[in-house]
Amino acid sequence: MFSERIRVVWFGIHFFLITAVCFAGLFSLIADGATMLPSALEPNARKAEIAAAWLLGKQAGASSPARQGIATYLHAAGIQAGYAFFAPNIPSYHRLTLELFYDDGRIEHESPRLRGKAAARRLESLLDRLADERYEPIREVLVKMLALSVWRQHSDVKKIRAVFGSVTPPGMTEFEHGKAETFEPMFSFDFSLREEGKR
Numbered sequence: 001m002f003s004e005r006i007r008v009v010w011f012g013i014h015f016f017l018i019t020a021v022c023f024a025g026l027f028s029l030i031a032d033g034a035t036m037l038p039s040a041l042e043p044n045a046r047k048a049e050i051a052a053a054w055l056l057g058k059q060a061g062a063s064s065p066a067r068q069g070i071a072t073y074l075h076a077a078g079i080q081a082g083y084a085f086f087a088p089n090i091p092s093y094h095r096l097t098l099e100l101f102y103d104d105g106r107i108e109h110e111s112p113r114l115r116g117k118a119a120a121r122r123l124e125s126l127l128d129r130l131a132d133e134r135y136e137p138i139r140e141v142l143v144k145m146l147a148l149s150v151w152r153q154h155s156d157v158k159k160i161r162a163v164f165g166s167v168t169p170p171g172m173t174e175f176e177h178g179k180a181e182t183f184e185p186m187f188s189f190d191f192s193l194r195e196e197g198k199r
Helices: 002-031 039-055 065-077 117-130 133-151 172-176
Strands: 093-102 107-110 157-168 182-192 196-198
Touching (some): 002 039, 093 117, 117 133
Antiparallel strands (some): 093 107, 093 157, 182 196
């Protein structure tokens, strides 16, 4: 009987924490104007987000035992974050475009060659890491390897320019007005058979 009460109390605490985390994420989205709800709700949503954060101990000092205990439990249970990453709040991502230059003046655009869905997922992960400054020393080598996979299929290419950048999908309102995603170049490399140089 006593152990059953402990389980019920534990379930109640666990469910309460899940609910608080989810509401904190939901109120954050509303407060940031990332939903189709009226903007008049944003100030109240910000207050509700702060209240949910208080319930999770986030308003307490960093050395607070209550805050550390709640944070440790949330991470151990895998409930430290809500599920706000689902559409329509799609985050930006990165793209690598390869421009193929031919002797006759033609220019074609290609993407790195992939074999299967698993390779596509690994490439997405690699591209996200390439954007990080910590990977700057090996960027050129990794991009050159990706360009080589395309070059093998186009032996008559004179030069390949690899352009890496961030792709930002349009917001809900922008999408409704027909706006497309935006591409912002971050860096590029030029590769030729004789010498390679960063532009």
